[in-house]
Amino acid sequence: MKTIVFTVAALALMVVAGCGTGPEAPTGLTVTSTSPITLSWNSVSGATSYNVYRGTTTGGLSFKTLLASNVTATTYSDTSATAGATFYYQVTAVSSDGVSGASNEVNASPQQSGGGSFVLGGVTNGSQIVLTWSNVAGAVRYNVYRGLISSTVTGKTLIQPGITALTFSDATVLFGNTYYYQVEAVNVNGTPFADSNEASVAF
Numbered sequence: 001m002k003t004i005v006f007t008v009a010a011l012a013l014m015v016v017a018g019c020g021t022g023p024e025a026p027t028g029l030t031v032t033s034t035s036p037i038t039l040s041w042n043s044v045s046g047a048t049s050y051n052v053y054r055g056t057t058t059g060g061l062s063f064k065t066l067l068a069s070n071v072t073a074t075t076y077s078d079t080s081a082t083a084g085a086t087f088y089y090q091v092t093a094v095s096s097d098g099v100s101g102a103s104n105e106v107n108a109s110p111q112q113s114g115g116g117s118f119v120l121g122g123v124t125n126g127s128q129i130v131l132t133w134s135n136v137a138g139a140v141r142y143n144v145y146r147g148l149i150s151s152t153v154t155g156k157t158l159i160q161p162g163i164t165a166l167t168f169s170d171a172t173v174l175f176g177n178t179y180y181y182q183v184e185a186v187n188v189n190g191t192p193f194a195d196s197n198e199a200s201v202a203f
Helices: 002-017
Strands: 029-033 037-040 047-054 064-070 075-078 088-096 106-109 120-125 128-133 141-147 157-163 167-170 178-187 194-195 199-202
Touching: 002 199, 029 106, 029 120, 037 088, 047 075, 064 075, 075 088, 088 120, 106 120, 120 178, 120 199, 128 178, 141 167, 157 167, 167 178
Parallel strands: none
Antiparallel strands: 029 037, 037 075, 047 064, 047 088, 088 106, 120 128, 128 167, 141 157, 141 178, 178 194, 178 199
16 A cells, blocks of 8 residues: 555656746847837747736736737837836746746836927837937937926926937936926027927836
8 A cells, every 4th residue: 555655646646747947938038129119028938828917017827818810929019108208018938837027127118100390209218318309400419308297398497408419318217207298409500499299117
C-alpha cells in the first residue's frame, strides 16, 4: 500500500512539473506615436500572440479592460482612443503554456486633430513628459505653455520659450498631477501667430 501511495504521489508531482507556467511578461512597452496611440514592446520567447489592455486610470490589469487579443505583432495602434483623455496600457503574452503576467504600464493622450492650427501630443517617459508637435510653415521657434487646468494659452504659464526643435521634455513635473500643454509658433519677427491644440498628460 505504501508503495502504491508513493507511486501515485510521485506521478502527481511529475504531472505538475510538466505543466507550463506561461511565458514571461512582455518588457519594454513604450508609446511610439500619439496619432493614433501606437504601442511597441519586446518579443517574448515562445509567445504566439499578445493581449492589449487599456484603462482610464493607472493600476494593474484589474483597472483595465481587454482592448485587443490574438495580436501577433509586437506593435498595436489604438484607433479607438478619443482625444482629450489619457489612456493607460499594459500587454500580456500568450503561449501554449498559458498567459503571462502584465507588462509595465504606459500612458498617453491621443493627438487632437482640432482645437488648434497645428497638432501637439504628449507622453510620459520616466520622470519626464515628452511633447512633440507638427512643423508650422513660417515658424522659426516655439514657446511651450503649461497649466494644471484646461484653458487657452493665456491661462497657462510659459515654461520654455524659443525652442527651435519640434519636441520638448518637461522634467519639472510631479507624480499625481495632470498637466495641460499648448505650444505657440513664433515667426521671424518674434510675433506669435499660431497655437497648437491643448494636450493633457496625466503623470
